[in-house]
Amino acid sequence: MRSTTNKKTSELLDTSRQKADQIIEKAQRKALELIENAKLYDEETKKELIAQLEDARKAQSEEFKKISAEFLTDYEKALAGIKTETTADLGEVTKKIQSDALSQVEDLSHVIEKETVGAEKVVEQKIEEEYAKARQEIEEYKKKKFATIDASVYPILRKVAEEILSKSLTFEDQQQLVLDALAQSKKEFNAV
Amino acid sequence: MKRSAADIASTVRTKQEADICIDDVDHLLTAYYQTDTKDIENVLRNKISAKNAQLFMSILSEYGGDHTLFQAFLEKLHQQISSFSVFQLTIAFDPNDSTLDVLSLWVKTNISPLTVLDVVCNPHILGGAIISYKGIYKDFSLKRKLDELFNKKKPMSIV
Numbered sequence: 001m002r003s004t005t006n007k008k009t010s011e012l013l014d015t016s017r018q019k020a021d022q023i024i025e026k027a028q029r030k031a032l033e034l035i036e037n038a039k040l041y042d043e044e045t046k047k048e049l050i051a052q053l054e055d056a057r058k059a060q061s062e063e064f065k066k067i068s069a070e071f072l073t074d075y076e077k078a079l080a081g082i083k084t085e086t087t088a089d090l091g092e093v094t095k096k097i098q099s100d101a102l103s104q105v106e107d108l109s110h111v112i113e114k115e116t117v118g119a120e121k122v123v124e125q126k127i128e129e130e131y132a133k134a135r136q137e138i139e140e141y142k143k144k145k146f147a148t149i150d151a152s153v154y155p156i157l158r159k160v161a162e163e164i165l166s167k168s169l170t171f172e173d174q175q176q177l178v179l180d181a182l183a184q185s186k187k188e189f190n191a192v
Numbered sequence: 193m194k195r196s197a198a199d200i201a202s203t204v205r206t207k208q209e210a211d212i213c214i215d216d217v218d219h220l221l222t223a224y225y226q227t228d229t230k231d232i233e234n235v236l237r238n239k240i241s242a243k244n245a246q247l248f249m250s251i252l253s254e255y256g257g258d259h260t261l262f263q264a265f266l267e268k269l270h271q272q273i274s275s276f277s278v279f280q281l282t283i284a285f286d287p288n289d290s291t292l293d294v295l296s297l298w299v300k301t302n303i304s305p306l307t308v309l310d311v312v313c314n315p316h317i318l319g320g321a322i323i324s325y326k327g328i329y330k331d332f333s334l335k336r337k338l339d340e341l342f343n344k345k346k347p348m349s350i351v
Contacts, residue, residue, distance in 0.1 A: 158342055165318050165334060166284075174285045174319055179298065181321035181332030182281075186302050189325050 013068050020064050024057050194254045197268035200247070205296035207310040210273050216240035217270045220248065224263045232259065279303060280310040282322040287311055
């Protein structure tokens with residue numbers, strides 16, 4: 001990029017110099033024509049004038065070359081300065097963009113993290129609630145099932161116990177049970 | 193040896209025996225109030241229970257066939273038996289005569305001699321006894337014990 005710019009600058013300067021030379025040359029020719037056409041001047045004077053004009057042209061051309069070279073040098077220096085500044089500016093801009101981007105990414109990260117943590121807590125709480133609810137439902141279901149089982153088992157057990165008792169007790173056992181009952185009642189009925 | 197009305201009353205074990213005895217005594221006393229003594233022997237033979245007829249005839253004999261004394265005996269016996277308290281006993285089995293003796297003796301000895309048993313047989317109580325006496329009710333049956341046991345074991349939902 002730099003070489004392209006320098007090349008264009010050189011071409012511009014060359015073009016300017018060429019145009020300047022052309023103008024000087026044109027002026028010189030015009031001067032020569034004027035001298036040629038002047039009747040007042042003798043040949044010697046004319047040659048002198050032409051030589052002076054040639055010297056002036058050369059001097060002018062040299063001066064122009066020198067100025068062009070200085071201009072080119074100044075231009076290149078300025079360009080280098082601009083480049084340096086631009087590079088520095090670009091570096092700063094890049095750093096700023098990078099810093100801003102990082103900051104934004106960091107902020108975004110914080111926001112995402114915060115929201116993720118918040119969401120996790122909400123989900124965790126929801127799961128806890130659902131778990132507790134499910135556990136309670138299971139407990140209630142178990143109670144109902146046990147109650148149902150007990151409700152069906154207890155009458156059977158009760159019936160079996162009654163059957164066993166009624167069949168296993170002998171007449172003497174029955175009589176003794178009655179006497180035991182009477183003995184238990186003695187205190188209460190004696191007080192009547 | 194003459195047996196008194198109290199002696200005979202003390203042998204009455206159950207309310208059923210007491211009711212029969214009072215009916216029989218009523219028949220005899222009615223005969224005394226309405227007819228002459230000749231009809232008493234007819235009543236003894238035909239209108240009262242065989243067991244009591246035998247008892248009363250032996251008592252009349254013990255009183256030397258004196259109908260006045262015998263009538264007084266009957267009136268006293270009626271009065272005593274009518275005054276007996278009823279000791280109601282619900283049991284799980286049908287008691288035999290020997291069991292009735294044992295139970296009656298226990299009640300007359302431990303509760304009051306002026307008491308008769310009213311025995312009700314209810315197999316559903318399984319064993320033990322339910323007693324009702326002078327307005328007090330006590331359940332000492334095996335059924336109640338079984339109820340308590342199962343009610344303790346049962347979960348609240350089906351108690």
